Amino acid sequence: MRPARRLAAALLALATLTPLALAAPTAQAAPPTAAVAGSGPHGQDTPLDPALVARLDEVIERTRQETGVPGVTVGLWLPGRGTYVHSFGEADTKTHRPMTPDLNMRIGSETKTFTITAVLELVDEGLVGLDEPIGKYLDGVPDGDCITIRQMAEMRSGLFSYTFDDDFVHDLLSDPDRPFTPQQLLGYAFKHDNVFAPGAEFQYSNTNTVLLGLLVEKLGGMPLADFIHHRVTGPAHLDRTLFPTGAEFPQPYAHGYTRQTLDDSVADATHWNPSWGWAAGAMISDLHDLHHWAKVVATGELLSPETQREREKFLPVPGFPPGAGYGLGLFRTNGWIGHNGSLPGYESVTMYLPEQDATMVVLLNTDILLPDGGEPSTVLAGAVTSVATPDHLYELRLPS
Template sequence: MRRSPARALAAALLLVLASAPAAASAPVDQAPPPAAVSARYGDDCPQEGLGPELTAKLDQAIERTRKEAGVPGVIVGLCLPGRGSYIRSTGVADTATGRPMQTGLLMRIASVTKTFTVTAILELVDDGLVGLDDPISKYVAGVPDGGRITLRQMAEMRSGLYPYTADPDFVQALVAGPERQFTPQELLAYAFRHPNTSGPGEKFQYSNTNTVLLGLVVEKVSGLSLADFIDKRVDGPAHLRRTLFPLAAEFPSPHAHGYTDLTPTGAKTDATDWNPSWGWAAAAMISDLDDLRRWAQVLATGTLLSPATQAERLKMLPTGIPGNDYGLGIFDNHGWIGHNGSLPGYESVSVYLASDRATLVILINTDIHHEGSEPSTLIAKTITGIATPDNVYDIQPQD
């Protein structure tokens, strides 16, 4: 049974941690074999491979999962210090031309953006300019119960604020005009017309409303646009050379085309140039494999933050989803620390396994669910089931 556009958009835009069932996508035509290993996957990542046996096993399993899930193209980077690295692309970046996927292509990273926005907030904490337990009303007026909701609770996804992506009028507006430019204030208006879903701190509920508000706090306190603050204080110090925060629908080349079925009829379409402003601080950024590999390590180890602030970030609380806990804009999935993302046309996973000092990055050019699961989760589970069987990444679909 095909999802209705409203239900499909609400499910997808609330992200992987609250996935809803979806129809399986059609199979993709035969794709070229995996591309060559990237030459710039990170200075601290072993340049040697994982050996012919393990490499072949991963090649075969990823390709099998890609085809079963109907994913056009996949980029994978797995770094296992002491064992080697695995960097591959497979499938196509453009179904119309058959252009192969390549490891150096730019991709929309969706809710991995949240890790950048929350890092910006935590840097302001280290600067002494904001406090995690400050109420949001200190910085943004008009937030329902804003005098009791703290910045910490919003970063933890425990504010109780209604997720604007679940508002039917928002869904209709986005489906009708995916090229539309939304302002943060317009997004929040969709949320604030609804009563809060719970009291502050009472329970986990994934909501982009939280991160949009945190983005406004960054702008008010720093005097910079969120894009400029992230560029100067996060991307620059982390040495991320190809990561950017678009102001509208711009998408520098070279990039992969992205495909979605989140349309009025449920038909698959090319969403490459859809405007990600609807996600802003929660979902709008662009990056590539090399930068996300570096970012996964920086994020999980706290390179940009004081040890005390990083310790606050990593105080994980249960989400109610087995194997998944959530801290301050970051999750722990069976030992893998980081975040994932999903928006029309693209999905991402960028995570770090502290016990092995390992990083895993997955970038794909579709968000079409397969048998109720996010395709990026299926690929991550396939890879980790082989390479790190004691720590298998897996987010179970939630009804």
Template structure:
């Protein structure tokens, strides 16, 4: 699912040093999370899938990469009891032809939503908020805020207009991709429109929802969202190469990203575009191995109580066959997790509980191929080979 702006129309396919005195329950939860955090996965030995399956995966990935004109791909599948497969192919920089490598940082777009909602659910576990609180109990000025709950925001069922679908926002961003946006500026683009349906009535992917949830986390915790996620999510999950940038920065080494979401329609290098436009919905950066860990943590609820994780996994129909959406996660063909699309980058991070399998994909373009997201084409091709009974498909049509 995307946090991506697009001249073709924004859709939901789709991305301080204040000290918080932790409650006793949060300290206990953090210790519990550390003890339960998934280990390195020794039951997935490299190359364990065998030469025939490995060759089929190599051919499938390279075929999709060339067909979809993807500059570079990082792909990994871990199948306990069977083995694992990892591959980096293509280039990380088209100007220098530097090869893609598995250790590079990449922007992960809407996968950010899994971190923001995890932060929110930790506050639920502490009893500091409730999922069925109306948003007006925490943030004022939201249209129909007395009838929209935190749960509906996380489920994408609020009816709030997606700010990324506002034409003025599109022009503002694409005219100056280096500019900074505040959360309230983003909300202003959405709130100028009428709500699209009554709260809870249906599913509509909207980054407006996640901006509000990010503000709730900040207000209730007393910390900036980036700081709270770092302290309460990334640290206990032992994700040392995942980051919430303040603006356009991206750590080295990184892959360059390429998009055709420009005013002219020409392909541009988006590596240093300012990600503040997506904030709690799509700003974060990570790498291959951290996302492998995160896939299992999200799907199994390592950082949350069993009761709260059960609420998270109550997925509801999206209107797209075979796909449901829960609290900041989707389920499609048995795979649980999220994908991301932001100008120049796409990703997929999912976990298949029935096989305890993990799949991670990172690519350095978001340019559609045949009307489909290139990351979806890759995920489908890989799962057709390794999990033919659970073939991944994009939860929502692109753009």
């Protein structure tokens, strides 16, 4: 797989469910590390049935080893049944420090849920309309007079994703510490023709969310990181969630491992500068905050009911399971609503199941793809739901 294609896949965050294993060596099996009871924001700290815990421990550890994941934390909150928070494997493969539930993690494309929530707050204020063209607010967007805010949020703009540009991939991987500005990222994208007419198809493009971040800055009158802090993470009481301005990474954190390198070797990407993801993929969070955020974002607690209904218009995506779809910065699959994330070194899944008021968070310290291009986070989340919610499997497939 070419570096450009690998890197684009890393930020796609819409993965293929597959049971295949990586060839990379795995950490030695170890007893899972459990969270302290009472850590959940909704008071759901009753342990699950011991038999179910044993089944989850077995399937998660087996899947972790089969997929070559160094470390993983899984949180499940199932009202009426109990809570499960366990970590497996290693947070640092050099020191063999174990993975634990309190670690900060980079969350990649889950950042989109925050950026697009910010956009929808501006919609609620009447500062922008979902069906207005982006060209009304930002200059220089190819076909910007026809591409709407809605089409960018639902990944149907047709704008080329900068992560597929060979020059961008080379510039990033030859110096992963370098900072990128949003304008530089758009420069890589805008030298390419749009890939289809606005609204004609679905294609996941990080260019969309970078533009939406600039829209928030213009209409919100402050840097995107500040707007998200004051208007999204603050009101949602996410005290451990950060939009970094550079490569800062508050301790404690898990080290992250990637093969997004020019020579396809495994590298420690922990301190790579995530500014290249910006509004599409730069944020940091932890299990505690993502547990809370899952329900907040899926139910629209920060938005008006009318705007949340627009967000929940999940349009079908070719190749996805029946009933699955992508809305405005959220997707739905088999009843679960939320998003996943991937960038060099890390993957995450944060989902809410309204039918059961249930929440699932899966955090990994690798983004190394499976041999067929599938993402290990999808395999692990699928394994968890096969045991805990077999009538509601977490399942995603990329269009072929």
